[in-house]
Amino acid sequence: MDGFQTKTPKRPRLDYPHGDARPALAETIQVSPGIEWVSMPLPFSLKFINLWLIDDGDGWTIVDTGMPLKETRDAWKQLLDARVTPDKPLKRVMVTHMHPDHVGCAGWLCYKYGAELWMSRLEYITCRMLVSDTGREAPKAGIAFYRRAGWDDAQIENYKERFGGFGRGVSQMPDAFERLSDGDMFRMAGQGWEVITGNGHSPEHSCLYCPELNVLISGDQLLPRISSNVSVHPTEPNANPLLDWMTSCERLLERLPADVLVLPAHNEPFRGAHERLGHLIDGHETALSRLKGRMQKGPLTVMDTFTSLFGRAIQPDEVGMATGEAIAHLNCMIHRGEVTSAVGEDGIARYRLI
Structure with missing residues (x-):
């Protein structure tokens, strides 16, 4: 669900303190x-996800969890068995957002170690909703959505x-959670932290910012080398997530110092948040x-639209993400009053300038 790169201007030079x-x-x-x-492995084009193990003094906190693969669970057990004791338990599992590479092991960790789950309300509810689709047939609304986008029979199948x-x-989710909301303050790693939420990539993504340490755990809201999928x-079908995404980038620009150390979910920790955020906004406007x-x-x-947006051929396993991102750009233009659309006799929508 992450890292589908639109064709953007040249990336700014960023500082990677760990190379x-x-x-x-x-x-x-x-x-x-x-x-x-x-770092935990992933079974798709993004090979790894960055996760964060935090010493809270009287316990431990995990931020994001990886997917419920055997090697991931085994690695967590090895890491936690060396640290977790009755006097210093795993207190909580915090999840930036509900995509499986972030939330996948959360339920397993919470049940195994007796930890609380902390995440935003929309991410928790959306995750539970999507899990409930397991075993269902594809809905008619979904089939119609992709027919309008121009998918052929093989793609629909x-x-x-x-x-x-x-x-x-996703492992079985806990039946209760502690809600994270924008502006919430909490203690972690002996310091005060603030929740800054973002939208567009997911419904209510939580970034975690510590002014004293000058650190931001950014999840997928701010990545140094790839752009998060906005679909x-x-x-x-008529949502405008691209506006939500760009507004979220502007919010981070306003609330973060330029030299904050960003701990992203993918690629390496970096400094240069303002340059990267400006580049992400400019890339979508371009x-x-x-x-x-x-x-x-x-x-x-x-x-x-694929060639104009992505500047390269789209592989068969990328068509879903490319379609969602293309419609996000088209819907943004509709909301701006620049474009209109109509469905032809062939059932496919066509977009034209007003």
Whole structure:
């Protein structure tokens, strides 16, 4: 669900204090007082996810969890067995957002170690909703959504076969959670932390900021080398997540110092948050401008936009993310009053400049 890169201007130069180092499985690198960097494997194009093990003095906190793979669970057991005791338990598992690489092991960790789950309300509810789709047939609304986007029969069949797969990447969720909301303050690693929420990549993504340590645990809201996928989904076909995403980037610009140490979910810890946030905003505005230029030659289907948006051929296993991101850009243009759409006799939507 992460890291689908739109064609953007050249990335700014960022500072990577740990270079290209990465913790080995079941080992850690200390990145700030009380904060250990953990790396777990992923079974798709992004090979690793960064997770954070935090010493709270009287206990331990985990931020994000990895997927419920055997090697991930074994690595967590090895890490925690060396640290967790009756006098210093795993107190809580904090989850930035509900994508399986972040929330996948959360339930398993909470049940095994008696920890509390902390995450935002919309992320928790959305996760439970998507897990409940396991075993269901693909809904007619979803099929119609992708038909309008121009998918062919083989792509629709693939969607039907894969529908409900979210739940297979998530261990059983706890039945209760502690809510994280924007502006909340809490103690962690002996310091005060603030929750800064973002939207667009997921419903109510939580970033965790510590002014005293000058550290931001950013999840997928701010990544140094890849841009997080911002998609429209069949459940809300007229949504405008790209506006939500860019507004979230602007919020982080306002609330973070330029030299904050960013601990992202993917790639390496870095400094240069303001440059990167500005680059992400500019990249999407550039993509919107390219689409407008292309539409001056005539109306476009969703599939027609891929070359302008991504600057390369889209692989078969990328079509779902590419479609969602393309519709996000098109819906943003509709909300700005620049574009209108109409469904033709073939059932496919075409977008044209107003």
